[in-house]
Amino acid sequence: MKPTWWHISLTIMGVACGVLISWLYLTQSTLRAEESTAPNARLIALINHLEEQTQVMENRLVSLRKELEGKQQRQTGGEYRVTALEAELRMLEAQAGLREVAGPGVVITLDDNNSGALSAQQANPGFYQPDNFLIHDKNILYLVNELKRAGAEAIAVNNQRIVPSSTIRCVGTVILVNSARLAPVYEIKAVGDPEALEKAIANGEEFPYLKAKEFPVKITRVNDMLIPAYKGGFDTDHLQPAA
Amino acid sequence: MTKGLSLMAVSLALGLLLTVQFQTQQHLANSLEAQSTNNLVTMWQDLNERKAQLEKEVTNLQANLTELDQQSSLGRSNFETLSKNTARLKMVTGDAPVKGPGVSVTITGESSLLYYDIVDLINELWVSGAEAIAINGQRVTLGTAIGEQPGPNSTTVITVDGKPLLSPYIIEAIGDPAALEKGLTMQGGIIYNLNTLYSIYPEVHQRVLITLPGAGPLSWRYARVRE
Numbered sequence: 001m002k003p004t005w006w007h008i009s010l011t012i013m014g015v016a017c018g019v020l021i022s023w024l025y026l027t028q029s030t031l032r033a034e035e036s037t038a039p040n041a042r043l044i045a046l047i048n049h050l051e052e053q054t055q056v057m058e059n060r061l062v063s064l065r066k067e068l069e070g071k072q073q074r075q076t077g078g079e080y081r082v083t084a085l086e087a088e089l090r091m092l093e094a095q096a097g098l099r100e101v102a103g104p105g106v107v108i109t110l111d112d113n114n115s116g117a118l119s120a121q122q123a124n125p126g127f128y129q130p131d132n133f134l135i136h137d138k139n140i141l142y143l144v145n146e147l148k149r150a151g152a153e154a155i156a157v158n159n160q161r162i163v164p165s166s167t168i169r170c171v172g173t174v175i176l177v178n179s180a181r182l183a184p185v186y187e188i189k190a191v192g193d194p195e196a197l198e199k200a201i202a203n204g205e206e207f208p209y210l211k212a213k214e215f216p217v218k219i220t221r222v223n224d225m226l227i228p229a230y231k232g233g234f235d236t237d238h239l240q241p242a243a
Numbered sequence: 244m245t246k247g248l249s250l251m252a253v254s255l256a257l258g259l260l261l262t263v264q265f266q267t268q269q270h271l272a273n274s275l276e277a278q279s280t281n282n283l284v285t286m287w288q289d290l291n292e293r294k295a296q297l298e299k300e301v302t303n304l305q306a307n308l309t310e311l312d313q314q315s316s317l318g319r320s321n322f323e324t325l326s327k328n329t330a331r332l333k334m335v336t337g338d339a340p341v342k343g344p345g346v347s348v349t350i351t352g353e354s355s356l357l358y359y360d361i362v363d364l365i366n367e368l369w370v371s372g373a374e375a376i377a378i379n380g381q382r383v384t385l386g387t388a389i390g391e392q393p394g395p396n397s398t399t400v401i402t403v404d405g406k407p408l409l410s411p412y413i414i415e416a417i418g419d420p421a422a423l424e425k426g427l428t429m430q431g432g433i434i435y436n437l438n439t440l441y442s443i444y445p446e447v448h449q450r451v452l453i454t455l456p457g458a459g460p461l462s463w464r465y466a467r468v469r470e
Contacts, residue, residue: 020257020260054294064308072321091468094463096336098332099468118261142359145362151386153465164384165335166369168366181273192465193465233299235418239417
């Protein structure tokens with residue numbers, strides 16, 4: 001009997017089904033194994049609790065900053081040196097990341113290479129390296145540096161504002177920006193000259209590299225967008241003004 | 244024809260299932276459940292530090308508010324509070340010069356250091372609690388970018404904001420000296436990696452007093468401050 005398109009597609013689907021079912025089984029069994037590790041469960045509960053607490057405090061900080069701003073304005077009283085200082089303070093707050101800013105720029109989106117991971121796993125399960133198909137903290141760190149090189153003025157990663165002391169790193173497979181956990185899809189917004197930013201990133205190092213490795217990456221020019229304010233604090237315990 | 248239709252329906256269902264499974268898998272990789280105990284402990288410590296930082300900032304803002312209320316009840320203007328806040332933010336943004344204890348990281352000789360290593364070192368210093376940083380006397384601000392450009396004899400030269408960086412590279416950071424040193428030199432940390440992977444041996448020294456220059460005010464052309 002000659003194989004027809006019908007036989008071929010049926011075979012392909014049968015194989016795909018088999019792979020999918022075994023994979024589902026594997027995922028489920030890892031899930032079950034993880035649930036049973038008691039010390040981690042306690043740590044996870046602690047982390048979740050701390051994340052809630054810090055979020056509450058962040059919101060408290062935001063409302064305190066608003067209250068302070070309102071009081072400062074009411075007490076200006078038209079005094080010239082005060083009005084001038086207030087304008088300076090507003091700009092400093094924006095540049096420290098404490099105020100929302102708007103402007104033109106670019107949005108870069110990055111996602112893990114899921115389809116690449118799937119075909120690699122199917123083609124050669126023994127050599128499958130999940131790490132090769134994930135976006136890493138360094139990809140984001142270096143892209144942010146490239147954006148700064150191209151003159152970006154305000155940047156946010158998944159709505160976490162980049163401030164002078166921002167950190168971008170990973171713990172395990174989780175990317176942290178300003179100590180907040182991020183999940184894919186990663187979205188980097190940068191305000192600046194849209195053409196200059198797009199050109200620099202598209203012809204830069206990180207973006208073409210990820211593209212060549214078939215990660216779903218995209219850069220879009222935007223006429224106007226908002227970059228949210230930083231909700232955290234600044235450490236200044238060891239800092240003193242120097243002349 | 245019915246064969247074709249049913250095949251299409253089954254393919255569709257299969258595709259849908261695959262997508263769902265992929266999302267589960269992706270979610271799993273990013274979930275706390277998928278992390279090792281060590282990594283969870285790191286995250287927990289990090290969150291504790293963040294909480295302490297937020298608590299300090301709340302206290303600071305509350306003191307600010309009390310001060311404003313007092314000034315207002317005395318009929319005085321808020322000039323003093325404003326200048327205090329302005330001075331603090333100028334230290335944070337890198338506008339004003341600052342001094343304090345900290346560490347210096349020195350990299351000498353014909354090392355194979357790449358500009359990425361400087362980006363990593365700066366990031367690692369902020370992670371370890373740095374409050375202000377300068378590279379060869381150039382203050383790191385919001386916009387500071389590290390790069391490279393062609394040098395003599397087909398070499399490349401590391402740049403900071405487009406200016407060539409000359410050897411020795413000296414990165415200075417203000418903060419808790421012991422915490423900064425530990426953050427850089429711990430087992431498996433950045434200095435360890437530079438030593439073992441690239442034979443680069445940065446020297447880290449605790450310093451009692453470091454003075455870092457100010458970068459002056461930044462000017463923005465595209466970003467507008469929202470009211």
